[in-house]
Amino acid sequence: MSSSIPNAHGGALAPANAPFFSKEATIAGPGFNRWMVPPAALAVHLCIGQAYAFSVFNAPLSKVIGITKSAPDDWALTTLGWIFSLAIFFLGLSAAFAGKWLERVGPRRTMFTAACCFGGGLLISALGVKLHQIWLLYLGYGVIGGIGLGLGYVSPVSTLIRWFPDRRGMATGMAIMGFGGGAMIAAPMSVALMKHFSSDTSVGVAETFVVMGVLYFISMSIGALAIRVPAPGWKPAGWTPPVTTGKMITKNHVHIDEALKTPQFYLLWLVLFLNVTAGIGVLGQASVMIQESFKGVVSAAAAAGFVGLLSLFNMGGRFVWASTSDYIGRKNTYYLYFAVGAVLYWLVPGFASAGNVVLFVLAYGIILSFYGGGFSTVPAYLADIFGTAYVGGIHGRLLTAWAMAGIAGPALVNYIRAYQVAHGVTGPAAYASTVHIMAVLLVLGFICNLLVRPVDPKHYMTGEAPTDAPAH
CATH class of the missing domain: 1.20.1250.20 (MFS general substrate transporter like domains)
Incomplete structure (x- = not known):
């Protein structure tokens, strides 16, 4: 029989031998500071917010062969436009269909899977640029990266809501603000990296995809490792659920x-x-x-x-x-x-x-x-x-x-x-x-x-x- 670790409220936490990526292994121990959770969520959302800055790659991707100007065999902008469209489509699709899985396995495994998909999708896209195969960009950034976007977007949200029952809006606002602001980091970083890697034979996109894929994988993985869920029955010190229903907040749960x-x-x-x-x-x-x-x-x-x-x-x-x-x-x-x-x-x-x-x-x-x-x-x-x-x-x-x-x-x-x-x-x-x-x-x-x-x-x-x- 496995031993359990007691929590601060006298209940049992995760079994001592719980698998590292299991939901049970992410249950917070005594004295855990809930303010450590928003940075973990931001570590993911600031990365996947790069999607809003993908347009900075369109012009360079249309000159992969011609380098200084588009060659006859280069991709047209209409062809490249489908990369972003596919990513957003699979964001919505994966968020919708992975919801049950997220609730079953917990945020750590979901966030790490998102890191693998988003970072890996950029690496596959880099290969697509090198081989000049547009289907690899569709598959890499569009499909696999899009799945990473969806999983990364939804995975921290429910955890934040449980940690901040007294400030639900503020908590989710902090994370989702990161998705809106991720492009402000990604756009100048992408331009600087492409400029650094550009040469007479390369527009620098493939190398930029590799660097960003690795950096985003590391950042999102750190977020996944840092995430914790509250123990059953946990609530903020001194907080009691509101008695009034004036703001239409239920105490019940719907499957x-x-x-x-x-x-x-x-x-x-x-x-x-x-x-x-x-x-x-x-x-x-x-x-x-x-x-x-x-x-x-x-x-x-x-x-x-x-x-x-x-x-x-x-x-x-x-x-x-x-x-x-x-x-x-x-x-x-x-x-x-x-x-x-x-x-x-x-x-x-x-x-x-x-x-x-x-x-x-x-x-x-x-x-x-x-x-x-x-x-x-x-x-x-x-x-x-x-x-x-x-x-x-x-x-x-x-x-x-x-x-x-x-x-x-x-x-x-x-x-x-x-x-x-x-x-x-x-x-x-x-x-x-x-x-x-x-x-x-x-x-x-x-x-x-x-x-x-x-x-x-x-x-x-x-x-x-x-x-x-x-x-x-």
């Missing part, structure tokens, strides 16, 4: 499969989908949009600065609004996203027509902060509605809304603008219909959020669920 049978899951799916759709299309066309809205006033360099500023708002919103939700409640926070966002979208064409660049930039900055905040607030919203026992898996399945919004948002912006231009509409007016549609989408999101109610008790798990997700 991951049962969650799919509730209207709350689909309403929250629509809440996330509509919020992301309204923001992601702007991200994809921000540079072109501001230049066309202020012709002759905003240069290409200034437009690039606008894109960078939107990234800062996106990143900051992930922490600020998620933290705010701890005080005003998740539902009220989404009311804010949808109501203020809809008003700002409706006003933006007027700001452009009046030539007011400052108000135009500020409006889109706030909108993008709501976009980022929507990602970081939703895990805590799910925990409030469905409990914490299976929140990681439920969150993974909800991220299919992100995948769908990633298609819908850019399509709305691109095709409506193209239709307007084809009919002779130019300047700010070319985007007026688009942003008004975005405002309508946010109004629909407001209605969906309004309809969210506590889960019917018939869906709750019987008995008391543990604070770390049960094996099943």
